[in-house]
Amino acid sequence: MAKKSKITEPTQIEQNVGEILSKTDKFIESHLKQIITVVGVVIILIIAIISIRHTYYIPKEKEAQSLLFQGERYFASQQWDFALNGDTLSYAGFLDVVDNYGFTKSGNLAKAYSGICYYHLGDYESALKYLEGYKQKDKILASTVTGLIGDTYAQMEQTDKAISHFKKAASMANSASISPVYLKKMAIAYESQNKYNDALDAYNTIKTKYPESQEAESIEKYIVRAKSFIK
Numbered sequence: 421m422a423k424k425s426k427i428t429e430p431t432q433i434e435q436n437v438g439e440i441l442s443k444t445d446k447f448i449e450s451h452l453k454q455i456i457t458v459v460g461v462v463i464i465l466i467i468a469i470i471s472i473r474h475t476y477y478i479p480k481e482k483e484a485q486s487l488l489f490q491g492e493r494y495f496a497s498q499q500w501d502f503a504l505n506g507d508t509l510s511y512a513g514f515l516d517v518v519d520n521y522g523f524t525k526s527g528n529l530a531k532a533y534s535g536i537c538y539y540h541l542g543d544y545e546s547a548l549k550y551l552e553g554y555k556q557k558d559k560i561l562a563s564t565v566t567g568l569i570g571d572t573y574a575q576m577e578q579t580d581k582a583i584s585h586f587k588k589a590a591s592m593a594n595s596a597s598i599s600p601v602y603l604k605k606m607a608i609a610y611e612s613q614n615k616y617n618d619a620l621d622a623y624n625t626i627k628t629k630y631p632e633s634q635e636a637e638s639i640e641k642y643i644v645r646a647k648s649f650i651k
Contacts, residue, residue, distance in 0.1 A: 484526035487517050488533075495533060504537040518550070528555055532565055539572055547572050563593035567602045574609060583609045600626045600635035604642075611646065620646040 490511040494503035506513030514534045521527035535551030538544070551569050556562040570585030586606035590599040607622035623643045626635050 481521075481524045481526060484517055484521035484524045484530070487512060487521070488514075488526045488530060491517070491530070491533065495537070498540070500537040500540045504534060504541070532556075532561075535565070536568065539568065539575075544572050544576050559592055560595065560598065563589045563595075563598060563602075566592060567598075567605070570602070570605065574605075579609050579613055596630045596633050600630045600633040603630075604635050604639075607642065607646070611649075614649070616646045616649040620650065 491503050491514050494500075494507075494511075502511075502513075504514050506516060514530045514537065517527055517530035518534055522531070531550045532554040535547045535549070535554065538547035538550060548569065551565055551572065554565050556565065566585050567589035570582045570589060573579075573585060574582035583606050586602040586609065590602040590606065593599045593602070603622045603626050607619040607626075610616070610619035610622065620643065623639055623646060626633065626639050627643065630636055
């Protein structure tokens with residue numbers, strides 16, 4: 421004799437899922453036109469972005485790269501004014517690259533170059549403006565610019581801000597070749613404020629954390645000097 425199949429009632433969870441799916445179907449049916457419109461708008465925006473990138477952004481990036489290359493030659497030979505403002509021939513200057521191509525990667529890099537040029541020309545306010553406008557995800561480049569901002573504040577005798585940026589640069593880089601440089605600058609800045617305990621901490625960090633660095637080779641004399649001022 422064949423067994424009768426047992427019909428099971430749906431569980432509460434299954435009932436809830438069924439209700440949710442039913443409501444979802446009804447929502448889609450009642451809002452189908454709006455959904456299609458939204459999807460269409462998104463597709464159009466994606467196409468527009470891709471088109472702008474290929475017809476506008478990429479060509480502008482190439483133009484900026486070409487101008488930047490010319491400026492880098494003046495920069496490498498420390499002709500800061502020519503690098504910054506251009507020559508009388510075909511090169512317009514880093515400032516022109518920033519103004520006309522600032523939205524590109526090369527335009528962003530031109531901000532850093534401009535800041536460095538202004539620093540060497542002694543215009544520290546302008547140096548800060550362009551250095552602080554530079555955005556970079558690469559931690560080494562970003563830390564180097566941050567450290568130079570610290571140097572700029574030091575030149576402006578704003579020691580607290582200089583120390584803050586030296587500390588940030590050292591931490592950001594987390595590099596045996598870069599971090600000790602800024603730790604030492606930070607320590608010397610602390611000494612200028614007679615904060616010898618803080619200076620000693622920075623010197624000891626170089627000694628213990630970066631013993632193979634160039635700064636560590638002569639760090640002992642700085643440690644001794646800082647200790648001599650601590651009562």
